[in-house]
Amino acid sequence: DAGVIQSPRHEVTEMGQEVTLRCKPISGHDYLFWYRQTMMRGLELLIYFNNNVPIDDSGMPEDRFSAKMPNASFSTLKIQPSEPRDSAVYFCASGASPGQQFFGPGTRLTVL
């Protein structure tokens, strides 16, 4: 198995632009998590899905952020409009159980 796949690996955009981050979880995993990591705030859980259904989105910073999981093999995290403070590394993780999560390599987002 290729593991969790995230794209793009790096994204540089200008303030106000829409950004879409993509994730392909490991096949057979029922849980999918989106995290954000920064030096200032550490690792933050944004949202997680179970069987493609969003369960807890309390970590989503504001309405500019949205996440979808249209099927078991694909999820997106969208930021519209993006702001410089959204600059971070965004991780997707999947797991057959909530505790044993497999993380992707991350997307490094820079908003200028």
Added chain:
Amino acid sequence: GEDVEQSLFLSVREGDSSVINCTYTDSSSTYLYWYKQEPGAGLQLLTYIFSNMDMKQDQRLTVLLNKKDKHLSLRIADTQTGDSAIYFCAENGGYNKLIFGAGTRLAVHP
């Protein structure tokens, strides 16, 4: 509320043992976890312990759990330069998600 606390830095000499400590608050946590993050990579599950155990050993890794004090530790024997990374403690707190600590950065020097 949920909170997981760790010291931020640890520096050890190559070949020595490293001990990374963690305290958590939710006594209902069924499992407690240690994850490792190497530079430029995502987190990787290192080991975990069931809450009714007080010790788990896996090769060079030893996890100790003191449930009364809500204290978890990770001991790495014969620490190598390849062990340099950030180590995260996490609890599930009875929820279907993990609560991570801030991470302990382990630096191994010759």
